[in-house]
């Protein structure tokens with residue numbers, strides 16, 4: 151296991167911890183382009199594509215526009231549902247193994263909406279979820295309020311996705327690292343991969359800052375840097391980082407029962423370890439370490455619009471976490487074997503669902519590495535589908 155950092159932070163730590171079979175609709179969907187353009191003129195909006203002459207961004211954007219179709223939504227629904235359900239099952243199995251205690255809770259998630267237009271869309275989606283066999287139920291404001299006694303809901307209604315779950319990522323990741331170390335996996339940390347040497351369409355060596363490594367099979371799982379890694383082996387996959395922010399509210403005076411998503415504001419709220427984590431925004435732009443306080447303000451301002459008795463102060467910049475969601479142009483992850491390089495397996499591009507989809511992606515990659523039948527059909531996840 152080679153990583154360029156010391157593994158104490160990455161996109162997999164500060165995320166909202168939601169396990170989401172409910173997310174069977176990819177980001178690239180009809181209506182997203184028009185909505186995205188409107189949001190681009192609002193500095194506090196939850197979605198933003200940074201205008202730039204960066205060729206990777208332009209090429210990614212064109213592919214995104216081409217993918218935002220009803221056909222993409224239809225084709226992706228079953229593979230996204232299945233990989234999510236497989237992952238949830240694996241989390242359930244993992245949570246009872248010795249060495250794991252990552253606060254897995256199966257209360258589902260709530261989608262809250264305020265406007266008629268979004269109510270219509272969300273209820274339609276809930277019916278679609280039901281037709282896919284997922285446990286989802288539209289609720290009136292009163293029914294939702296009964297499930298959330300401490301919070302005053304200012305909403306038109308809700309959908310309760312009981313099929314979803316949540317966990318505490320900051321506990322999960324160190325436990326996974328320990329588990330692997332105990333199983334004999336060697337970690338090379340603070341050691342970026344810098345060059346890949348190939349011969350006859352096979353990776354011969356991975357050259358890092360501190361050494362070089364040979365392997366029968368190489369798995370690339372580099373998050374938002376995945377396309378840079380594959381490029382070293384001559385494989386082009388389109389991917390852009392989607393920056394998001396989160397912050398914790400310790401000792402909240404109003405306890406939240408069920409993780410929630412504010413649909414219009416695209417803000418997520420998750421109870422975690424006695425605290426509450428707030429998160430959101432999606433800034434599509436090359437990796438950068440700037441914290442845009444206007445977008446954080448957008449998250450803070452959305453909260454009392456849905457939870458009217460919750461007042462949140464703007465957090466100090468030093469307490470704001472950010473991470474880069476690895477986004478594919480069609481909103482479907484890359485999990486599979488490279489057709490171009492024989493011994494290369496690729497796992498990434500999980501965008502808003504990487505915490506959810508980690509276990510299933512790992513299992514599928516392990517099955518491919520061992521030459522076994524995969525647990526599900528992975529055609530939709532072909533990493534070279536844009537080549």
Ligand SMILES: Cc1cc2nc3c(=O)[nH]c(=O)nc-3n(C[C@H](O)[C@H](O)[C@H](O)COP(=O)(O)OP(=O)(O)OC[C@H]3O[C@@H](n4cnc5c(N)ncnc54)[C@H](O)[C@@H]3O)c2cc1C
Nearest residue numbers: 154161162165166167168343372373375394503504505506
């Ligand atoms: C605000 C926010 C909220 C989110 N909420 C949720 C949620 O509720 N549920 C959910 O399922 N998902 C959520 N996500 C998405 C999820 O966090 C990501 O999809 C997931 O963490 C991506 O995991 P990854 O392993 O692909 O990338 P990362 O966790 O970023 O890991 C990639 C690793 O690759 C390493 N690397 C890169 N380049 C090199 C190199 N050259 N050499 C060596 N190492 C390298 C990096 O150092 C890093 O450790 C959220 C994301 C954000 C930003």
